[in-house]
Amino acid sequence: MIRVRPDRVEEYVQLHSAVWPEVLEALRQAHMTNYSIYLHGDLLFSYVEYRGSDLTTDLASIADDPATKRWWSLTGPMQETLRAADDEDWWLPIGEVFHLE
Amino acid sequence: MIRVRPDRVEEYVQLHSAVWPEVLEALRQAHMTNYSIYLHGDLLFSYVEYRGSDLTTDLASIADDPATKRWWSLTGPMQETLRAADDEDWWLPIGEVFHLE
Numbered sequence: 205m206i207r208v209r210p211d212r213v214e215e216y217v218q219l220h221s222a223v224w225p226e227v228l229e230a231l232r233q234a235h236m237t238n239y240s241i242y243l244h245g246d247l248l249f250s251y252v253e254y255r256g257s258d259l260t261t262d263l264a265s266i267a268d269d270p271a272t273k274r275w276w277s278l279t280g281p282m283q284e285t286l287r288a289a290d291d292e293d294w295w296l297p298i299g300e301v302f303h304l305e
Numbered sequence: 306m307i308r309v310r311p312d313r314v315e316e317y318v319q320l321h322s323a324v325w326p327e328v329l330e331a332l333r334q335a336h337m338t339n340y341s342i343y344l345h346g347d348l349l350f351s352y353v354e355y356r357g358s359d360l361t362t363d364l365a366s367i368a369d370d371p372a373t374k375r376w377w378s379l380t381g382p383m384q385e386t387l388r389a390a391d392d393e394d395w396w397l398p399i400g401e402v403f404h405l406e
Contacts, residue, residue: 241403302321302342
């Protein structure tokens with residue numbers, strides 16, 4: 205979960221309506237599947253299923269991808285983390301209270 | 306998305322840690338899969354994949370299930386809808402801004 209700056213919501217939505225193929229490919233290579241982002245007001249909720257076996261390495265490969273770096277240089281300033289300032293990741297994990305396969 | 310009354314959050318979480326088998330079965334029979342509920346503060350976010358072909362009938366079968374009715378009689382008063390008061394459903398649908406298969 206993360207916040208979008210209210211004045212950037214429209215731009216964020218527009219950008220995500222056509223995510224760059226290289227960015228999608230970096231996610232696929234890192235075994236990220238069934239990845240959705242939902243918007244309510246200025247709050248974003250993402251849902252993703254990780255199908256790999258080495259999350260640390262896969263996350264590092266995403267972060268090292270040049271297109272993803274450019275993507276994040278655009279999306280980063282649109283967002284405000286809900287986490288503590290010293291956390292490495294921007295998105296706040298939220299707890300699952302129920303799951304049915 | 307829906308709100309839990311702040312004084313009922315603990316009870317809601319407790320109840321959902323052991324959902325009744327009949328309630329789970331009614332969901333399965335209605336072709337609801339990969340169903341998760343997440344909690345942030347007093348906000349609940351649910352994610353569910355519908356794998357049937359007649360959503361209206363399947364939703365009606367859930368609503369007609371006796372165990373589900375009892376379940377909703379417990380969970381209903383714990384929740385406050387984010388929708389307009391005259392909407393039939395309690396949960397507020399929120400828009401998807403991104404999806405990767």
